[in-house]
Amino acid sequence: xxxxxxxxxxxxxxxxxxxxxxxxxxxxxxxxxxxxxxxxxxxxxxxxxxxxxxxxxxxxxxxxxxxxxxxxxxxxxxxxxxxxxxxxxxxxxxxxxxxxxxxxxxxxxxxxxxxxxxxxxxxxxxxxxxxxxxxxxxxxxxxxxxxxxxxxxxxxxxxxxxxxxxxxxxxxxxxxxxxxxxxxxxxxxxxxxxxxxxxxxxxxxxxxxxxxxxxxxxxxxxxxxxxxxxxxxxxxxxxxxxxxxxxxxxxxxxxxxxxxxxxxxxxxxxxxxxxxxxxxxxxxxxxxxxxxxxxxxxxxxxxxxxxxxxxxxxxxxxxxxxxxxxxxxxxxxxxxxxxxxxxxxxxxxxxxxxxxxxxxxxxxxxxxxxxxxxxxxxxxxxxxxxxxxxxxxxxxxxxxxxxxxxxxxxxxxxxxxxxxxxxxxxxxxxxxxxxxxxxxxxxxxxxxxx
Numbered sequence: 001x002x003x004x005x006x007x008x009x010x011x012x013x014x015x016x017x018x019x020x021x022x023x024x025x026x027x028x029x030x031x032x033x034x035x036x037x038x039x040x041x042x043x044x045x046x047x048x049x050x051x052x053x054x055x056x057x058x059x060x061x062x063x064x065x066x067x068x069x070x071x072x073x074x075x076x077x078x079x080x081x082x083x084x085x086x087x088x089x090x091x092x093x094x095x096x097x098x099x100x101x102x103x104x105x106x107x108x109x110x111x112x113x114x115x116x117x118x119x120x121x122x123x124x125x126x127x128x129x130x131x132x133x134x135x136x137x138x139x140x141x142x143x144x145x146x147x148x149x150x151x152x153x154x155x156x157x158x159x160x161x162x163x164x165x166x167x168x169x170x171x172x173x174x175x176x177x178x179x180x181x182x183x184x185x186x187x188x189x190x191x192x193x194x195x196x197x198x199x200x201x202x203x204x205x206x207x208x209x210x211x212x213x214x215x216x217x218x219x220x221x222x223x224x225x226x227x228x229x230x231x232x233x234x235x236x237x238x239x240x241x242x243x244x245x246x247x248x249x250x251x252x253x254x255x256x257x258x259x260x261x262x263x264x265x266x267x268x269x270x271x272x273x274x275x276x277x278x279x280x281x282x283x284x285x286x287x288x289x290x291x292x293x294x295x296x297x298x299x300x301x302x303x304x305x306x307x308x309x310x311x312x313x314x315x316x317x318x319x320x321x322x323x324x325x326x327x328x329x330x331x332x333x334x335x336x337x338x339x340x341x342x343x344x345x346x347x348x349x350x351x352x353x354x355x356x357x358x359x360x361x362x363x364x365x366x367x368x369x370x371x372x373x374x375x376x377x378x379x380x381x382x383x384x385x386x387x388x389x390x391x392x393x394x395x396x397x398x399x400x401x402x403x404x405x406x407x408x409x410x411x412x413x414x415x416x417x418x419x420x421x422x423x424x425x426x427x428x429x430x431x432x433x434x435x436x437x438x439x440x441x442x443x444x445x446x447x448x449x450x
Contacts, residue, residue, distance in 0.1 A: 003041050006031045010045035011052070021046050021125055022114050022152055036085070036108035039068040046116050046125055053128065054140045056413045060406040061117040068108045072099035084111060086119075112145040113152055121145070121356060123410070127155030129432060131303070132166030135424035139415045143429070144356040146349060150436075154350065154429060157436030161305045167431060168304055169424040174244035175299035175393065177219075177251050179258035181239045181265070182282030190274050191235045195226055197272055198239060198265055205261050213257040217398070219245045221257070227285065234277075238285050239265075242296065247419045249360070249394030251297075255281070287390075298392040299419065303427035304374075304385025305435070312382050316443050320382060326442045327375050346433040347371040347386065354426050358416070359407030360393050373434055384438075386431045388423070395419045 006028050013019035019027055024042030033041055040063075047058050066085035073080055074092040081092065081099055085108070090099050101107055114124040126141035141158065143151055161167055185191040206221050214220060220243060227238040241261065243254040259281060269276045287297045309320050316323060351371070372387040395411070395418055397403050403411075416422050440446040 003033060003037055003044075006033055006041045007044045007048060010041065011048040014045065014049040015052055021049060021127075022155070025110060035104070036066070036068045039108060039110050040066075043067045043110065043115050043117070046114065050116065050125060050140055050142070050413060054413045054415060056409070058117060058409065058413070060404075060409045061123055061413075062119065063117045064119055067111060067115060067117075069111055071102040071107055071109075073102060075100050114155075116142065118144070118406070123357065124151040125155070126151040126429065127158050127432075129158040129425070129428045130162050130166045131169045131424050131428050133168040134171045135169050135421055136166070137415060137421060137424070139421075139425040139428065140413055141425075141429050142357055142410055142414060143350070143353040146353045146356065150346075150433070153346075153436045153440075154433040157432035157434070157439075158429065160439075161307075161432055161435055164305055164307055167428045168306075169427055170300075170302045171420045171423050171427075172300040173420075174246055175249065175391075175419055176222075176297055177243045177245065177249065177254040178286040178297050179241050179255045180282045180284075180286040181241075181258055181262050182278075182280050182285065183237045183239070183265075183269075183276050184278035185235045185237065185274075185276060186233065187275075188235055190276070191228070191237050193272070194269055194274050194276065195237055197268055197274070199226075201264070201268055205264055208264075209257040209260045212260060213253050214243060214250070217245060217248045217250060217253050217396075219243045219248065219250050219253055238282060240286055240296075245394065245419075247395045249392065249398060249400075249419075251392075252398060252400040298390030299423050300387075300389050301391055301423035301427040302385060302387045303424070303431040304383055305431065306378065306381040306383055309377065309380055309382050316439060318442065320377070323382075323438075323442050324375065326438065327373070330438075330441075331373075346437045347373075347388070347430045350430050350433045351388070351426065354429060357407075357410050358414075358422065359404055359410070360395065360422070371430065373438075384431070384435055386427060386434055388427055388430065391423045391426060393419055393422050395422055 009031060010019060010024050010027055014021055024045045025038050028038035028041040043063055047063060051057055064086055068085050069082050070085050071082050074097050076095050076097040079092060079094060092099060112122045112124050116123050116125050122145040123142050124145055126143050128138055128140050130138040141154065183194060202224060210221055221241055222244050223242040225240050229236040241258045243250055262279060266279050313320055374385050376383050414425060416425055
């Protein structure tokens with residue numbers, strides 16, 4: 001069949017570096033296919049290309065029979081509707097009038113740019129990125145579509161950065177989980193006695209809760225800290241347990257471990273005649289889905305690249321001082337809006353898209369969306385980097401929920417086989433998007449049509 005021949009041709013050209021993956025639909029038209037058949041062929045060719053690059057097959061991230069959208073107009077209220085071609089409800093969502101398709105030339109486009117599959121979540125290809133440092137690997141970047149996620153821009157950014165060698169990543173050895181216990185007392189004396197008794201009992205408690213809840217998943221308690229607080233007459237004692245895991249998220253197991261410790265401590269306080277008015281799991285003190293500079297959970301990762309200043313100045317067409325002026329005005333703006341000097345640029349869109357793609361359970365967008373973009377001069381090089389201080393992720397399933405088949409497939413195709421590799425790939429992709437984003441802005445090309 002003509003379309004099958006075209007897919008083979010396009011795949012070969014991509015593998016030879018003669019065709020950019022995002023130009024597949026255009027190339028299919030040039031090969032004689034008509035719309036929307038060219039869209040189907042373009043997506044199929046990208047899938048074949050990625051399979052060859054990754055050594056993995058697509059099975060669960062399916063390509064629908066009609067992998068494109070159709071544009072309509074409501075004849076009643078003139079509203080425009082862009083619907084997946086497989087959507088069978090071709091009526092206006094506001095007045096329920098049957099929709100009319102736009103003229104043929106405007107009717108069909110890919111579901112999303114660089115589309116490669118997916119029915120509810122639309123997966124796109126965003127090039128590849130090579131990292132060095134703590135993790136040495138080349139990742140195939142696939143991301144779920146979401147508002148503001150420029151897959152082509154990420155692909156371009158990664159390509160530009162990799163011209164200067166692998167992106168250097170630094171990743172912590174373990175991911176940290178935390179769970180906090182809180183006790184309320186009426187007197188300072190009772191609070192002080194309780195703390196001393198709990199501290200004395202910890203050497204017996206920690207091995208037990210580790211054995212019962214953590215060791216099966218490769219986890220261990222690495223620290224327990226205490227904090228005094230007061231609210232009017234309430235004397236509060238916080239007791240926070242920190243655990244660490246290599247490839248498991250560990251949130252649920254740490255929560256149950258702390259809950260087990262709570263029961264032991266409650267009995268201990270009663271036995272010693274200490275009046276504890278309230279004993280609860282106080283989640284507010286352990287950073288549970290609360291991004292902040294005090295967040296004490298997740299895995300640290302950074303990614304940076306060294307770029308000769310002279311080459312970058314030539315690329316942007318202006319001095320490096322003007323680039324730093326852009327970085328500073330952007331930093332100031334975000335700092336003033338959210339109140340602390342760790343800020344979100346493209347990462348606020350890329351990171352959730354990455355989590356949606358991999359679907360590691362759960363998908364904690366908030367915990368991992370804050371980042372720090374930094375730039376400095378080292379010798380004759382511009383150092384451009386991102387830090388993600390609290391990427392909360394595990395690569396294994398857990399009692400909290402399984403990782404679905406399409407997510408496991410996405411991990412395999414990307415090349416991620418550990419939680420550290422997840423963090424490294426995420427940081428590198430974020431860096432690529434931020435680099436392209438900053439470059440286009442300082443060139444005055446972003447959103448201007450230049």
